[in-house]
Amino acid sequence: MRVSLAKMFLEIGDVLHSMFSGLWPGIIWALTFVAGLIAPAWPPFAAVCVLVVIDMRTGRQAARHRGEDINSKGMRRSVGKIASYFYLMAAAFIMDRIFLSGLPVDEPILYLASILCAAVEFKSISENVQTVTGVNLWSKVKDRILPNTSKKTDE
Structure with a gap:
């Protein structure tokens, strides 16, 4: 039993040594770590990236x-x-995960930030x-979402 545990820890040590014994293994490990960290937040990130690509395509047509x-x-x-949106959404994700994790917050800040980015992109796409x-x-x-703001009332 002791021999197998010692052998297992030596093998773990060899694996860890090989993970950090070069530039590429270290980069791959860091990217895997970051990907695992932001994996729960991929839908808003992906949606905003898709909107930026659509904006780019419609911008070229315009x-x-x-x-x-x-x-x-x-x-x-x-x-x-895309980089600016990623920074904003990453900061919102960090706020959600680290600073607001125990507080009773109705909506995660990540989704509010992604709605902001998506609205900016949708406006740009609609202009194109x-x-x-x-x-x-x-x-x-805008008339569908906010019907009272576009019509003047005499009240």
Whole structure:
């Protein structure tokens, strides 16, 4: 029994040594750790990334419709936008997991942050669609969600 436990701990030591005995194993271990940490939060991250890709595609169509040249500057803005959204959502996730984990909070901050990012992207997509088709999608959605704000009342 003692021999098998000692052998098991030596094997664990060998595995840990091999995990950190080079650049690539250390990078792979760190990425696996980060992926395991944010795994519960992947749906909002993925949804916002999909919206950014849709915005990028509709933005290219709108630029073609306006006769603008398509260059790497727009792609760079999209990458910067994804990074900014990731930072905001990661900070919200950390707030949820570490600082607000025991408090009675109605909605997780991560979902509120992802709704904010999604709304910004939806507005941008609707502007691009309006440029290409002439349909003002944003005002139609806004009238559906907030029907009293667009109509003036005499009260």
